[in-house]
Amino acid sequence: MGNTKKIFLEGFWKDNPIFRQILGICSALAVTNLMLNSLVMGIGLIFVTSFSSLTVSLIRQYTPKHIRMMVQTLIISSYVIIVDIVLKAYYPSMSEALGPYVGLIITNCIIMGRCEAFAQNNKPLVSFLDGIASGIGYSFILLVIAFFRELMGFGTLFGYPLLGSWWTKWTLMIMPPGAFFMLAIVIWVARNLSPDDEKQKEGATS
């Protein structure tokens, strides 16, 4: 299905939520000091975005237009609570590490952005895939940022020591300012890798 490929390409790169749409920045800055946190956050977001999009799309023909945002918020928050409960019950250490950020998935603009921009006007299955694609795009950037932050800040990857004791840990990297530097660098590099898109996008309605 050529459509599927297009959806994934857009979510992952061309229309990547983070460096293209600059959405979901808050959590991208917050949880990226460890690879593991980023991975779990990414999985949580993929789950919530895809299923929210699916549900919104399923009931889109019955949803009165003027209350659609209420319905979307309800759906999104329900899925986030599901993620929160599951983490608390079966993965308490991760629930602790992510702390308030799980609840804050609700406020991640990517989810509502996809519901409004895509799921509202498309069939359920495509919307579901679109949610997954956007979630993967987001997770990918988070993992790239976390890779550098954890490696430089702790000398480890996923908790495994990779760099020896000779490595001077960059404490800055695991603190909030490190996230700003890394995010800016990632956006800069990613935009330089696809400079042509900039021109095509001009004049496009966002």
Add this chain to the structure above:
Amino acid sequence: MKKGSLYSVFFMMIVTAIFTLALSALNQSTIAAVQGNQIIKHQKKLLYAFNIPFDDTMKTDEINALYDTHIKESKQGSMLIYEGHINNQLIGYATEMEGPGLWGNIQGIVAVNKDLNNILGIDFLAHSETPGLGGRIDENWFKEQFRNIELNNSSPYVLYRPSPNGTVDAIAGATLTSKAVLNIVNDSLIEFLELKKGGK
């Protein structure tokens, strides 16, 4: 199809009912596991305060067993007191402490040795301090400072450096949280020592 406002109200009610029902069902089915996790967390904090080594990868049963062999709960007056044992020798007592922090209440545990003149260790159960500033009370370097420190002869029992009898360092940039923690520790020590010494 014309959708009137009554339809919107009904639609919203039905959708809300469905999702609330699903969430309640999920919550009910996992409540036991969540509570179990909280008990384990509490037990780990007590083990830490008594400086009884445990491994974070330990299973629930192992933590439970470790806790049962080392810590006994007893009540004195209205206070819940935890007695710490190593090799069947009483090493000290622990009690829960609580008091106002900067943003909300800080709850924790303080353990003292059996002669009531040293702190064995402290740990925090819950707090809502600023992450990265006051939230650093959770970090090991701060908590480890309270390991095996001698109490002053009279209240206040613990002071920050550079006061003459100071034994611990405050957190830079988190003055209010640091002060709050010290107050909570001292207040609970006053209460606890009074109880212990009065009871003897």
